[in-house]
Amino acid sequence: MDREEFRRRAHELVDWMADYLEGVEAYPVRAQVAPGETKAKLPAGPPAKAEPFEEIFADFERDLLPGMTHWQHPSFFAYFPANSSPPSVLAEMLTATLAAQCMLWQTSPAASELEDRVLDWLVGMLGLPADFKGVIQDSATSATLAAILTAREQATDWQANEIGLAALGAKGTELVVYCSTEAHSSIEKGLKVAGLGRRNLRRIETGEDFAMRPEALAAAITEDRAAGRTPACLVASIGGTGTGAMDPLRPLGEICRREGLWLHVDAAWAGSALILPEERGLLDGIELADSFVFNPHKWLFTNFDCTAFFLRDVAALERTLALVPEYLKSPEGRAVTDYQNWSVPLGRRFRALKLWFVIRAYGVEGLRAMLRRHLTWARELHDQVAAAEDFEILSPLRLSLFSFRYHPAHGRAGGDLDEARLEALNTRLLECLNDSGKLYLTQNRVRGRYAIRFVVGQTSTQRRPVLAAWEIIQASARGLEP
Amino acid sequence: MDREEFRRRAHELVDWMADYLEGVEAYPVRAQVAPGETKAKLPAGPPAKAEPFEEIFADFERDLLPGMTHWQHPSFFAYFPANSSPPSVLAEMLTATLAAQCMLWQTSPAASELEDRVLDWLVGMLGLPADFKGVIQDSATSATLAAILTAREQATDWQANEIGLAALGAKGTELVVYCSTEAHSSIEKGLKVAGLGRRNLRRIETGEDFAMRPEALAAAITEDRAAGRTPACLVASIGGTGTGAMDPLRPLGEICRREGLWLHVDAAWAGSALILPEERGLLDGIELADSFVFNPHKWLFTNFDCTAFFLRDVAALERTLALVPEYLKSPEGRAVTDYQNWSVPLGRRFRALKLWFVIRAYGVEGLRAMLRRHLTWARELHDQVAAAEDFEILSPLRLSLFSFRYHPAHGRAGGDLDEARLEALNTRLLECLNDSGKLYLTQNRVRGRYAIRFVVGQTSTQRRPVLAAWEIIQASARGLEP
Structure with a gap:
């Protein structure tokens, strides 16, 4: 072509x-199709010769669209x-055309600095603590995993990454993560991926209003300590997936501070509503949190994937995830942000552009x-x-x-x-x-x-x-x- | 708008x-810009009112483009x-417009079945074992992580996910992963994320040709067993990032079969060249592998993100990563593929479309x-x-x-x-x-x-x-x- x-x-x-x-x-x-119906329309093998675009597009309309x-x-x-929204789609068109890798500052300086700036905007728009810094990730699952990993490292004195959890386990350390019965499945996935085991996820009971009961959290922490386990992290929900449960951040945050737990706030869906001053009360106590995630791709008119992950201690995140072989070294050093050090995947699309288009196009x-x-x-x-x-x-x-x-x-x-x-x-x-x-x-x-x-x-x-x-x-x- | x-x-x-x-x-x-130069051009806060698109686009051209x-x-x-390529960009335009979530079959049946079909095409195009099934992931880092996690579960009799590595460690199990000194940093990242600890990554020496020496691998496995550790996984490189190193799959695969190791092949870059019959020799022994990853977004003219991850034992991958809360249950059950069970992130873009456009548009x-x-x-x-x-x-x-x-x-x-x-x-x-x-x-x-x-x-x-x-x-x- x-x-x-x-x-x-x-x-x-x-x-x-x-x-x-x-x-x-x-x-x-x-979609009103049966399992297998679409696949049956698609040839079993690829074409040897180039096919005209009319044909490809006609097949898209005829064979795929009814199955979407x-x-x-x-x-x-x-x-x-x-x-999604019109300005977001326009930005995606440019992103696909530039097709830049945004893993290091050097590989796309403007993308890196725009991400920095636009996430600062979101900090202000949502009323997050002013010392939070943000990064765009692919999904809330990945961001919550990053939070759990950072909490894991902090709780093991940065040893899990080095010697592994098995060696630490031999010395008796078993980490525990807490969330409510209304919290999202991504937290359990995070524990499994991080090697913590899902038996070490405590699902704390909720009250009539589906919010986590702080006293039940405190009791669970006490019980775990008594049993020789190490409470490491609480994931509080602002807007749980099932019922929209809102955990009370202030009393939970106070317990986390007292007990030395990392407090991660999962506001994947509801976070967007925090741009409304009248909903800001949901964030009461957010200054006690260590990290926060929400998805502009859910309710802020921005195409998937666009998860905004914020945290205060960026050095802890980098210490957990950074890995710089020779071919990824940056001569600019600490003067710039290499966002690959802030997430599990190395490659990164230019995702800040759509957020910038959306915020500016609507105000x-x-x-x-x-x-x-x-x-x-x-x-x-x-x-x-x-x-x-x-x-x-x-x-x-x-x-x-x-x-x-x-x-x-x-x-x-x-x-x-x-x-x-x-x-x-x-x-x-x-x-x-x-x-x-x-x-x-x-x-x-x-x-x-x-x-x-x-x-x-x-x-x-x-x-x-x-x-x-x-x-x-x-x-x-x-x-x-x- | x-x-x-x-x-x-x-x-x-x-x-x-x-x-x-x-x-x-x-x-x-x-880009010929200095650190901070772009950010300084961007306003410190978001606009309250909507801005005209001309202005947004003019800023993109004036302030961002020189920094890309x-x-x-x-x-x-x-x-x-x-x-990237023209047909791939065209597909991205449609993907952004449909903006479908491809996490479950039901949330986009055609996307799910197209992914199934196109990855079957790639199995044939690359000469992978016919019983390999594929899934699109965001990056080779994520796919290699998925392979390491599956190997971890297999080596711990599916207990790491359940009780955690610390509890297993108390019984003396410490898992080891092998790769060559030329292998990509994502493998070390995978060990860290999975809780295995980077001290349990053995970097096996290579010969003159930068390829892993099978006898050195065998010796390392023997040494680890003697020390009471459990060899779990080998990541072989076909086209290492630094020197393009090509590990010999057949002798390595034979060792893995004998010793019960999961063999994952990282062909992130070089995999695309395997569509050339004259390069197929690089895959000699691939039938001994358990999983294989390559990035069509590197060298197959398809926009990032498009990592193709293949494996034989899909049930093992699903057993490792699947997690289905009430709101993600599918009435279709086993008759369909819910790809969210095949990767760490839950949300998924419609990424098969661009691969289908590219393969058909060029043949x-x-x-x-x-x-x-x-x-x-x-x-x-x-x-x-x-x-x-x-x-x-x-x-x-x-x-x-x-x-x-x-x-x-x-x-x-x-x-x-x-x-x-x-x-x-x-x-x-x-x-x-x-x-x-x-x-x-x-x-x-x-x-x-x-x-x-x-x-x-x-x-x-x-x-x-x-x-x-x-x-x-x-x-x-x-x-x-x-």
Whole structure:
């Protein structure tokens, strides 16, 4: 493909892209294909000769597109959104064209310094401690892993990296990490990867409001110390994935300070909402934290991958992850930041550009206005569900997230269904909703009960699709045989 | 930014992108800015109000572009290339627009099945064992980490994930990983992350040809067993980063089979060349390997990130990394592949699309022709350097990579410079070359001696820039005071 064909094809794609974003609502949200259906359409082997781009693109439209779940659909209320926006897509086009490796300062100085600057902006926008420094990582899983690794090194006097955990174990050191029962699975993954073992993850009980109980944390730490284990790290959640649980940072942070634990805050989804001054109370006590992660690729209109990871003690992170063979040495030395020393992968895309485009194209006020609309619509929907006699809220509204279930004859004497029948009923309801292609939702389990999650956060959503979802949910539910 | 503005701006960007790729040779290869220079141009805080796109883009051109190192420049001969191509950029435009999360089959069935299919294509194209299955990861570092973790679990009877290495260590188990002295730093990083400790990485000596000596590996394994340690994994290099070292897979694989070690093959850069039937000999013995990684984002014309990781025992990988909380459960169960279970990060971009575009747009024969041109030009350059009296080859040509140094009066009685003066001279030569902006090269150390690496692999390079590099190198070197 020569340069002129590239130019022509790229213009064609731009029209397709703009049409797609304008018309995405016409597609079913969740792909309506069966397992294996797409693969069966794809040739078993690669072509020997070059194929014309028309053909490749026609196959994309015919064979792949029907098998895609449309994450940018305004009726996408599943998981957390992986939201994007026009300025972010524009930046991705430039990033793909420059195709620079941003592993060292020298390999892309402007990318490195823009990342530094834009993450400083986020520190201010979210109200994080002014001495936090940030880095873009691929996912919250990777950032939480980096936090756990740094905590592991600190707790072993920087010996785990050197001699390994087995040698330390021979001397009796076993590290423990704490989180709540509502915390994300990435924490368990982090323990497994870091060699700490998942039996050393303590899932601390939560109160009525799904928030970690500080006294239960303190008791668990005491118990672990008594058993000869070493409490190393607490991962607090601001906006847990299932129920949006908000752990109380101040009392938890005080325990961490007293006990010498690394405090990592996982605000993967909810972090974006902290740009709203009225939500800043969630961060009370953040100055007691050591690190913090949130995903602009979830709810700040920036394409995946864009995880923002912040911490105070950058030297501790570098001491944990830096590794500089001859061919990665920088003559600039300490005068510059080589971000490869701040993350597990070595290679890094130019990801700061999209964040910079998004923040500038909307302005902080514009971003706030978009988030406030999501919060308003979610509140409106939540209140309607709560008011319906045959529905039940299982986890209350947290920002733009809540869980519910269909529960006909709820609370009416004699008419109540048992838990097994409610689960079967709601499983069928969710299948029926997602199969309709009209909206997309995810299941959850709230204190053991099967629930349907609803989260508002897609860039292109509006009041209309949110309220239409409620009409569809009611009609589908009431059409089911209990 | 509304949809119509997006369409207009995207068309403008396409023209800029096409112009950039056509004219990239006009830029200095390595950015010519000082540390802090770019950051000083960027405002300390974010704008409150939305800014017009013209202004954002003008700032990109004025403030950022001069600070970028141009990885797509035809005279980029540094590190390994992060090469790209027109069809790959087109695919990235679509990927950014769909902005789908490809973590589960259900969240993007077509992406999942395309990944499955295209990685099967690569198995055939490279001549990997037919029972290998592949997954796209972000970087070779992450793939090698996944291999080390799987080896760790296998060697601990799947207990490290459960109870942690410290508890195992108390029973005397300490795992050892082997690689050659030429292997990549990511292996050491993998040991550190996995909690194995870098003292348990054995760097096995190499022969004259920089390849690992099998008898040295066997001796090291014996010694570790005698000391009560557990040999767990060998990482063999096909195309080491420094010298392009090629470890002999067959004798190494036989040792691994006999001793029960996981054999992981790191062909991050050189793997792409295995699509050439004439280079397939490098893979002799690959059927003895358990896993294999290479980066299409290095030398197969596909944008970063695109690491292809293959292994035979997928169940072992899933057993190591899978973690499925309620909200990630798939009703499809075992009928589908949820790739989040095959890698550390949970979120995943739609990365198979660009690989599919690239393979189809060039065809296997087209890709081979491009690689063969790189090999031919590298050979031509290497032979000229080898023939020059005042230059010395320090590591011989491996595919398209070799290392050299300027060594005036080399071998002439009385005129020889000592090692310290040669290092100083070549350090200055490299600085002078990279400062010129005319080409970009990386330093290396070959058996302790400072060397300059040269690698041909940039998509847009041609015979002319490769041979011009040699003219510039000679002129610069001969202009230096020894």
